[in-house]
Amino acid sequence: MLERFKVPEKDRVYVPVEKARAATEAVFRHAGLDESGARQCADVLITNDLRGVESHGISNQLRNYLRLYGEGKLNPRPNVRVERETDTTTLVNSDGALGIHVAPNAMRMAIAKAKKHGTGTVAVTGAGHLGGAGYHASLAAKENMIGQAMAGPGGSQTLPTFGAEPRFGTHPIAWAAPARSQPPFLFDIATTQVAGNKIQLARRVGADLEPAWIADKDGQPILDRVPVPDEYYQLPFGGTRENSSHKGYGMMAMIDIMCNAMTGVGAGFLTGGGGQVFVATDIQAFIDLDDYFDWMDRFLEGLRNTKPAAGHERVLYPGLSEWEETQARTRDGIPYHREVVEWFESYAAEVGVEIDLR
Amino acid sequence: MLERFKVPEKDRVYVPVEKARAATEAVFRHAGLDESGARQCADVLITNDLRGVESHGISNQLRNYLRLYGEGKLNPRPNVRVERETDTTTLVNSDGALGIHVAPNAMRMAIAKAKKHGTGTVAVTGAGHLGGAGYHASLAAKENMIGQAMAGPGGSQTLPTFGAEPRFGTHPIAWAAPARSQPPFLFDIATTQVAGNKIQLARRVGADLEPAWIADKDGQPILDRVPVPDEYYQLPFGGTRENSSHKGYGMMAMIDIMCNAMTGVGAGFLTGGGGQVFVATDIQAFIDLDDYFDWMDRFLEGLRNTKPAAGHERVLYPGLSEWEETQARTRDGIPYHREVVEWFESYAAEVGVEIDLR
Numbered sequence: 001m002l003e004r005f006k007v008p009e010k011d012r013v014y015v016p017v018e019k020a021r022a023a024t025e026a027v028f029r030h031a032g033l034d035e036s037g038a039r040q041c042a043d044v045l046i047t048n049d050l051r052g053v054e055s056h057g058i059s060n061q062l063r064n065y066l067r068l069y070g071e072g073k074l075n076p077r078p079n080v081r082v083e084r085e086t087d088t089t090t091l092v093n094s095d096g097a098l099g100i101h102v103a104p105n106a107m108r109m110a111i112a113k114a115k116k117h118g119t120g121t122v123a124v125t126g127a128g129h130l131g132g133a134g135y136h137a138s139l140a141a142k143e144n145m146i147g148q149a150m151a152g153p154g155g156s157q158t159l160p161t162f163g164a165e166p167r168f169g170t171h172p173i174a175w176a177a178p179a180r181s182q183p184p185f186l187f188d189i190a191t192t193q194v195a196g197n198k199i200q201l202a203r204r205v206g207a208d209l210e211p212a213w214i215a216d217k218d219g220q221p222i223l224d225r226v227p228v229p230d231e232y233y234q235l236p237f238g239g240t241r242e243n244s245s246h247k248g249y250g251m252m253a254m255i256d257i258m259c260n261a262m263t264g265v266g267a268g269f270l271t272g273g274g275g276q277v278f279v280a281t282d283i284q285a286f287i288d289l290d291d292y293f294d295w296m297d298r299f300l301e302g303l304r305n306t307k308p309a310a311g312h313e314r315v316l317y318p319g320l321s322e323w324e325e326t327q328a329r330t331r332d333g334i335p336y337h338r339e340v341v342e343w344f345e346s347y348a349a350e351v352g353v354e355i356d357l358r
Numbered sequence: 359m360l361e362r363f364k365v366p367e368k369d370r371v372y373v374p375v376e377k378a379r380a381a382t383e384a385v386f387r388h389a390g391l392d393e394s395g396a397r398q399c400a401d402v403l404i405t406n407d408l409r410g411v412e413s414h415g416i417s418n419q420l421r422n423y424l425r426l427y428g429e430g431k432l433n434p435r436p437n438v439r440v441e442r443e444t445d446t447t448t449l450v451n452s453d454g455a456l457g458i459h460v461a462p463n464a465m466r467m468a469i470a471k472a473k474k475h476g477t478g479t480v481a482v483t484g485a486g487h488l489g490g491a492g493y494h495a496s497l498a499a500k501e502n503m504i505g506q507a508m509a510g511p512g513g514s515q516t517l518p519t520f521g522a523e524p525r526f527g528t529h530p531i532a533w534a535a536p537a538r539s540q541p542p543f544l545f546d547i548a549t550t551q552v553a554g555n556k557i558q559l560a561r562r563v564g565a566d567l568e569p570a571w572i573a574d575k576d577g578q579p580i581l582d583r584v585p586v587p588d589e590y591y592q593l594p595f596g597g598t599r600e601n602s603s604h605k606g607y608g609m610m611a612m613i614d615i616m617c618n619a620m621t622g623v624g625a626g627f628l629t630g631g632g633g634q635v636f637v638a639t640d641i642q643a644f645i646d647l648d649d650y651f652d653w654m655d656r657f658l659e660g661l662r663n664t665k666p667a668a669g670h671e672r673v674l675y676p677g678l679s680e681w682e683e684t685q686a687r688t689r690d691g692i693p694y695h696r697e698v699v700e701w702f703e704s705y706a707a708e709v710g711v712e713i714d715l716r
Binding site: 084086087088089091117118119121123146159160161162163164165167175177185187189191193210211212215218219220237238239242243244246247248249250251253254256257258260261262263264265266267269270281282283285286287291292295296298299302303306307308309310312314315316317318 | 446569650
């Protein structure tokens, strides 16, 4: 994550990971989820927080989720149904569950199919927020598979290249691949220039946005460095056509097709979308694991050891700095903004759930 | 394609598509391919030329291919072998064939598996140039499937974000999806800012490169508009970190893992890479085709009908302008640069193959 998005030192409250986890499980249980559902939801948020992906952890997401449960817009006890199934594919209706509640199980279904047949693809409809695609993709990597996860949320945020009307959300996608002795590869992105939640985060920490990160309401990319304006649209990654925004746009469109057209949900910008797709590909279907790991470790080492350009300390690969952050935060606690901790404590007190974050 | 990459009007020779096809088949046969192999190879190049993807048609590729056959570096009569197979996956050794020769059959194998089991994934090793990923992905779309194709060529061209040493080629990827009454969706990209062949094309037509399209030999992105320099590295799409080059880089890395680590070829930058992966996902495994097509047509129509931003005529979707170009070129002929036609004619005369391009 860019430095400016980090919580400023003076505003940090370091919360031990197990305290954060227990508190999060407690409020999910209070929202009506069963024990294992609450544990699953908390694990997604805490894993994201450990990785430093604040935008998809407790800070930005938990209060939204709790509000939606409170308003009856999420189903804490879903009756998840299989609507169509083949050897390698399943279409699952999530019955209004939160994405982070049902998506991990969808990926586990894909993994089970891949163990038997080589690959598995599970599509989920009717679920709430995915909580980032990376967590789910990683589940496959832990089983020595290539994991892929994506979601096609609504269509009111992001412009297609050359367009002045929004057609997409942030349309996240992630791929994960295991390694033996190197930290695992996890490529986890929004197909916008910047994750929607990072814009909220920039507003909270008072950071400027970069040129071509957003467009004005008439569809013109804003090419200056500006604070977050009141009204704006997001742009596909690349930002402008000259900088390959058509690649971000095309990727969003593809994600929308797989998540929403292929699942019967309909186009995100017409129906609100929300379909999610999880793919597991068994590495051993192609090659012995030992051979794969030999190459994978050499590949990742080679990327890390690339000579850096002047002005840069080192070359990273996707997942590396998040893995390092996980080690540090497991040791030192998660540095939440004090506003977040205060909200969490006051929410818990208000609804009568006992938590201990300090 | 950006206007500046088109062949200038004064240099165009319009060649009727069937003449171009017959001549191309003839030189492939002369290079040693059998009838059906020559037909397949010509179909890839001509389809790319019809779509206006000059960078992957006769102009840039045919003379390279013929030279490599001439030098014995491509095998015109490969003994393609299945090395590992499951219900849904196949690892194929292409025995040194040209990519455009064997890749379409690899995708057809994936399609056959998807018809039976829902999805199919076929990985190919030891093949030459893929000739663009789009053609192969489209084969699945023609069978009412989602098609995906990718390749992990060498590692001497493109820098990882913050790096000063190359680690990747152009690492192309494509997804194709069928539609009923709208032109089909085909998202077909290099994961660099610009396809390597487009840089050659820019040099040929004297066009400048855009800011952040390439880097100097020390890894610094060149932020001015410049003619193609003698020495340069390519950058992942996005160009700079602020413009999401880490997304292009991550995508390249993922493609390299699937094409090269997962297939035993090894990392592209260590071994020369060259693995290729083809995935077919049967839409009917998830939803009835009629329902899919209803949504898909509305989705694509909605994209086309997006209000354009000021200064832009319309909003395209991936595959639309290439489809329109195909209609025009089928009618009017393919506008090759006269230098290309002259080369083709002199090559054919030299090797004693009769062709007729005028």
